[in-house]
Amino acid sequence: MVKPSDIPLPTQPLQSLPDNAHLECPEELLKHIEEDAGTLLDLANQSIVSARQFDRERVMQLCRLAAKYETTAVPVQRPLTGKILISAFYEPSTRTRLSFESAWHRLGGDIMSITDPGTTGIAKGESYRDVAEMLSSYGDVIVLRDTDQNAIFEMMKALRVPIINAGNGIDEHPTQALADIFAILKWRPDLLELDITEDRKIRIGIIGVPGRMRTVRSLLLLLSLFGYAIKEVVIICNTREVFAKGQREELEQRGLTVRVTTEMDAELPNLDVVYINAIVWSGNSYEEHGTEYCLTKDSPLREDAIVLHPLARGSELSTDLDETPHNWYFAQARGAVYIRMALLTCYVWLF
Numbered sequence: 030m031v032k033p034s035d036i037p038l039p040t041q042p043l044q045s046l047p048d049n050a051h052l053e054c055p056e057e058l059l060k061h062i063e064e065d066a067g068t069l070l071d072l073a074n075q076s077i078v079s080a081r082q083f084d085r086e087r088v089m090q091l092c093r094l095a096a097k098y099e100t101t102a103v104p105v106q107r108p109l110t111g112k113i114l115i116s117a118f119y120e121p122s123t124r125t126r127l128s129f130e131s132a133w134h135r136l137g138g139d140i141m142s143i144t145d146p147g148t149t150g151i152a153k154g155e156s157y158r159d160v161a162e163m164l165s166s167y168g169d170v171i172v173l174r175d176t177d178q179n180a181i182f183e184m185m186k187a188l189r190v191p192i193i194n195a196g197n198g199i200d201e202h203p204t205q206a207l208a209d210i211f212a213i214l215k216w217r218p219d220l221l222e223l224d225i226t227e228d229r230k231i232r233i234g235i236i237g238v239p240g241r242m243r244t245v246r247s248l249l250l251l252l253s254l255f256g257y258a259i260k261e262v263v264i265i266c267n268t269r270e271v272f273a274k275g276q277r278e279e280l281e282q283r284g285l286t287v288r289v290t291t292e293m294d295a296e297l298p299n300l301d302v303v304y305i306n307a308i309v310w311s312g313n314s315y316e317e318h319g320t321e322y323c324l325t326k327d328s329p330l331r332e333d334a335i336v337l338h339p340l341a342r343g344s345e346l347s348t349d350l351d352e353t354p355h356n357w358y359f360a361q362a363r364g365a366v367y368i369r370m371a372l373l374t375c376y377v378w379l380f
């Protein structure tokens with residue numbers, strides 16, 4: 030029989046956080062945003078499908094609440110006790126599913142999780158509407174990731190409970206964009222100042238394809254709410270079709286200055302934020318874009334530039350950046366729990 034004293038003790042100490050947790054300033058963000066929870070009230074009875082549903086004030090208040098959660102070790106209240114989240118992910122996910130589920134658990138709720146549509150009636154040809162009818166009876170809020178970008182819209186025709194888009198094909202991923210903005214504002218809370226001076230405005234580079242990447246599409250929409258603090262957004266991309274139809278025009282109309290280039294190394298020394306992504310899920314497999322672009326610790330990044338990536342990464346983002354001050358992609362993923370807690374808290378007003 031094995032006695033506790035027979036079990037070898039670990040010789041390695043636990044790893045400390047590998048990135049720049051000490052540089053994140055959720056406390057500063059709290060100081061920069063005056064609380065106005067009323068702004069979030071009307072999210073209570075809304076499904077979240079697109080980043081277009083958020084205005085600047087709502088994003089600020091969600092970030093404020095997220096910062097409050099991040100600076101509170103354990104939420105004092107568990108406002109979702111007795112409420113059920115149905116977490117339906119019909120496409121692989123590490124961060125989105127687990128951070129949504131972590132957020133709901135931390136708020137006291139219960140979860141039913143579907144990770145394979147083949148275990149539901151969808152495999153037998155059941156319609157989205159019929160599935161939606163059932164989900165309305167069994168859960169209080171639905172989170173859906175589906176490779177079919179129309180699935181969420183079809184389900185909404187029959188749903189009687191809110192649904193949150195956790196990635197619909199190549200269309201949108203609005204809550205990822207909230208996590209991206211939360212990371213950017215923790216890095217530079219002064220970007221919230223409407224009278225920000227010219228020399229403090231930032232230049233953002235996006236290495237990716239806005240027309241094919243849902244994370245980029247939603248992020249650009251949210252960035253346009255902060256256009257007054259952004260000198261320009263530089264899209265670094267070498268595909269022929271960079272934007273979806275009307276996408277660039279919409280962003281420019283919303284106040285973003287957008288430029289496209291193929292030259293990454295020439296742009297890096299002038300960028301404050303570098304957002305990179307390469308993988309796109311399409312149908313049952315994935316596409317890789319911009320495989321010739323690769324960020325490493327030897328890339329000509331500004332000393333104070335931050336790197337963001339929605340993850341999962343491929344060869345475009347070298348692990349040798351993990352130990353540098355440029356690594357904000359782990360902070361971005363970690364903050365996703367708090368921003369999703371903030372969003373899910375809004376549903377408390379529904380119940």
Ligand code: CP
Pocket residue numbers: 121122123124125126196202205339340341
């Ligand atoms: N950022 C993101 O969507 O990651 P997952 O695919 O792991 O959910």
